[in-house]
Amino acid sequence: MLKGSRIGLSVFLNWIALAISVVVAFFLSPFVVHHLGNVAYGMWTLVISMTAYMGLLDLGLRGAVTRFVAKHHARGEHEESSRAFSAALWFRAWIGLLIVLTSLGLSRAATHIFHIPPEMQVATSWAITIAGTSFAVTLTVGVFSGVLAALNRFDLISAVTIGQTGLRAVGIVWLLKSGYGIAELAAWELVVVVLANASLIILSLRAYPQLQVLFSRPDSAMLWQLWGYSVYVLLINICAQMVYYTDNIVVGVLISAGAVTFFTIAGSLLEYTRQIVAALGTVLLPLASSLDARGQDTELRSLLIQGTRATLLISLPIQVALFFHGHTFIALWMGEDYANVSARLIQILLVAHVFAIANYTSYNIVFGLAKHKPVALISTVEAAANLLLSIFLVRKIGLEGVAWGTAIPSLGIQLLFWPRYICKTLEMPVRQYVWQAWIRSGLAVVPFGIACYFSNNAWAPRSLLQFFTQMSLLFPVLVLGVVLSFSKEIAVQLRSQPNWFVRRWDAALQFVRKAS
Secondary structure: OOOOHHHHHHHEEEEEEHHHHHHHHHHHHHHHHHHHHHHHHHHHHHHHHHHHHHHHHHHOHHHHHHHHHHHHHOOOOHHHHHHHHHHHHHHHHHHHHHHHHHHHHHHHHHHOOOOOOOOHHHHHHHHHHHHHHHHHHHHHHHHHHHHHHHOOOHHHHHHHHHHHHHHHHHHHHHHHHHOOHHHHHHHHHHHHHHHHHHHHHHHHHHOOOOOOOOOOOOOOOHHHHHHHHHHHHHHHHHHHHHHHHHHHHHHHHHHOHHHHHHHHHHHHHHHHHHHHHHHOOHHHHHHHHHHHOOOHHHHHHHHHHHHHHHHHHHHHHHHHHHHHHHHHHHHHOOHHHHHHHHHHHHHHHHHHHHHHHHHHHOOOOHHHHOOHHHHHHHHHHHHHHHHHHHHHHHHHHOOHHHHHHHHHHHHHHHOOOOOHHHHHHHHHHHHHHHHHHHHHHHHHHHHHHHHHHHHHHOOOOOOOHHHHHHHHHHHHHHHHHHHHOHHHHHHHHHHHHOOOOHHHHHHHHHHHHHOO
């Protein structure tokens, strides 16, 4: 099992990379919107959404690589690791070629499907083709990233991510300031993707020198072994794409490309929250697999409780702030023209998003235990309901109908399926799980929510600096709520480590002395 310090370091490095990505995206998004314009930005969003659908051709192989390489590496079975890795790479190389060909077809079909202004049709076609090529490179080389994840080398993955984020941002700013459009943005993305993935190949082979790339066609036994795990991952990924990206397609087809921008703004803020939680979740899947292999069921149940608490205590304050201050924030961030519509969409989507984040730890544990077959089946139900309900409601109430079409099925799945399934899998009472993980975490954030509600009415920030200052001033209220809700656990930790502060202070002094 990973040591606590190793896990903490992995999470910390992931959050550093994520923080840089979020900050860059935060400041870059309004820059891109205002330089491209509402329609062009909507088309750029549609290009990304259409390309994301091609990710379904992954077939769930990256997760399979992480699981099998982690298992065989721990046992010293390097030949088996090489066989599993090479089989996935062989598959993905063919899939990458298929993606390039598919993007060529989509580039021609897009001008007939969407309401694209004539002057943007050529640029949109080129953007789809180039973006598809970028995605093909990322998908093919993604197995090397899976190897690093299996070895818990998230430090290397984070370093590549940071470099990729910075390089992408510099290019985007220069291109847009120089008057270029979405086709040139797609071309720059391809350059950045090639450099980043070349780095992943080199780093993964150095981190796992016993790993061999076998260029021969993999044997059928290994292919079936990979497929047995990944087929349900594939189905889940298909459903996830429908849930997260179909909304933009529905809006683009049934309303307009310009309306996609409003939905994208709302969705991007919630996506940032998911990314923050995902930084914690990267270590949960391999850790759950390790605990399961050792038969440590008690530790698995503890992982579920502690992981869920951590994700909720991180995400709930952000979600509460978006619910009460969404209009103010979007007006300061993107402009008043986007605030009313996008803020309302956020409030609707948050109805289900809160519980989806609450089940994030459960999701990773289920994958770590290879108990994800029922998840694939229930995800199919959610995706179908999402699509049908969104199409029905968009004709009735417009953009809000699409948001409700997403929120209602998700809310049902998150409340009715997940708590029962994870508790049955780990053989623990549902009431214990819901109380210890969900309710106590929710109660800890209640004082912060009350403070957000009254502060929004008492003080309307006039700049982003004032907005973040206001949130910082409310932070002690959040800390107070956490202390009150988890006072016993905090007291136990302090009693078990009476000299913790002294040790940290001495370590800090030694670091300063060495640095000087």
